[in-house]
Amino acid sequence: MERTQLRRQVALTRQSLFDQGFLDEQFIQLEDLQDDANPNFVEEVVTLYYRDSARLITNIEKALEKNSLDFNKLDGFMHQFKGSSSSIGAKKVKAECTLFREYCRAGNGEG
Amino acid sequence: MAITGDSRSQFHVLAVDDSLIDRKLIERLLKTSSYQVTTVDSGSKALKFLGFQEDEQGNPDTPFGSPNNHQEVEVNLIITDYCMPGMTGYDLLKKVKESSSLRNIPVVIMSSENVPSRITRCLEEGAEEFFLKPVRLSDLNRLKPHMMKTKIKNQKQEEDQEELKISEIQSDEQQQPVQLPSPQPQPESQPQPPPPPPPALLLQHNNNKRKAMEEGLSPDRTRPRYNGIPTMV
Numbered sequence: 212m213e214r215t216q217l218r219r220q221v222a223l224t225r226q227s228l229f230d231q232g233f234l235d236e237q238f239i240q241l242e243d244l245q246d247d248a249n250p251n252f253v254e255e256v257v258t259l260y261y262r263d264s265a266r267l268i269t270n271i272e273k274a275l276e277k278n279s280l281d282f283n284k285l286d287g288f289m290h291q292f293k294g295s296s297s298s299i300g301a302k303k304v305k306a307e308c309t310l311f312r313e314y315c316r317a318g319n320g321e322g
Numbered sequence: 323m324a325i326t327g328d329s330r331s332q333f334h335v336l337a338v339d340d341s342l343i344d345r346k347l348i349e350r351l352l353k354t355s356s357y358q359v360t361t362v363d364s365g366s367k368a369l370k371f372l373g374f375q376e377d378e379q380g381n382p383d384t385p386f387g388s389p390n391n392h393q394e395v396e397v398n399l400i401i402t403d404y405c406m407p408g409m410t411g412y413d414l415l416k417k418v419k420e421s422s423s424l425r426n427i428p429v430v431i432m433s434s435e436n437v438p439s440r441i442t443r444c445l446e447e448g449a450e451e452f453f454l455k456p457v458r459l460s461d462l463n464r465l466k467p468h469m470m471k472t473k474i475k476n477q478k479q480e481e482d483q484e485e486l487k488i489s490e491i492q493s494d495e496q497q498q499p500v501q502l503p504s505p506q507p508q509p510e511s512q513p514q515p516p517p518p519p520p521p522a523l524l525l526q527h528n529n530n531k532r533k534a535m536e537e538g539l540s541p542d543r544t545r546p547r548y549n550g551i552p553t554m555v
Binding site (some may be wrong): 235240241242243249255256259260263290291293294295297298300301 | 341342343344346350351354388405436455456458459
């Protein structure tokens with residue numbers, strides 16, 4: 212019925228996230244930790260991640276608005292962001308964080 | 323200690339990490355492995371939980387079974403993040419290893435960054451393992467032997483302490499590492515199966531470490547800790 216179709220859609224979306232490099236094996240680790248006793252584990256973690264990331268991004272934006280960039284501070288934020296992204300398997304975000312940090316280290320404000 | 327620790331599900335792990343997501347993850351991982359878990363978000367909270375008291379550090383005259391040696395709750399392993407604001411995982415590790423009552427607790431450090439000098443420093447300071455984040459279930463399987471060894475380690479470390487103190491009973495201790503009366507919360511003559519000889523333990527130690535180090539270091543490195551000195555005559 213609709214449920215099956217929805218399920219299939221979810222499965223396809225999920226697969227494409229992997230294919231497009233948004234997610235990596237760590238996400239599968241998370242999925243493996245979910246079971247009948249903890250049926251919402253992935254959802255809980257991802258929700259936490261979104262909340263945490265939103266906060267970090269706000270902080271980063273604020274820091275970027277300043278006239279002279281505090282690269283150390285930015286690097287600190289990115290370290291946290293990269294850490295949590297890595298923990299949930301957010302591959303692409305993690306890669307962007309790494310790049311961002313390299314710019315920070317080089318003092319490259321334009322990047 | 324009143325707790326007999328006869329079944330694995332009794333093992334209690336204290337997890338320290340400032341990141342909420344990592345705390346949640348490590349909690350789930352540990353619970354899946356049937357450990358009891360307590361999570362805290364800082365090194366200072368961890369020490370508080372452990373019932374850490376500054377004044378009992380390095381007190382050689384602590385009598386057996388002194389109440390000061392009892393922690394508030396029994397903790398069989400501490401797993402901590404390295405990068406934390408305030409007290410880093412390394413600072414926490416040092417504090418634990420410096421405390422006469424807490425030093426027997428195995429400590430594992432986690433870090434998202436693969437910095438060989440960092441890993442070395444932690445292992446030298448007494449960390450059992452160094453996990454690279456993100457931590458996986460398979461990594462946790464390496465913890466079991468350390469927790470099982472805790473009791474044996476208690477005796478070994480006591481032995482090392484004795485050696486340093488140049489005590490007159492030193493020669494007896496060295497011959498009988500198993501029966502060493504321990505000022506730690508266990509009374510002497512604990513009915514236990516005989517532990518494997520220290521050299522074999524060492525090997526296991528190093529092999530476990532290999533996996534952590536392979537990712538960042540040459541596998542030929544050994545830890546120059548004094549724990550590594552075989553004490554069997």
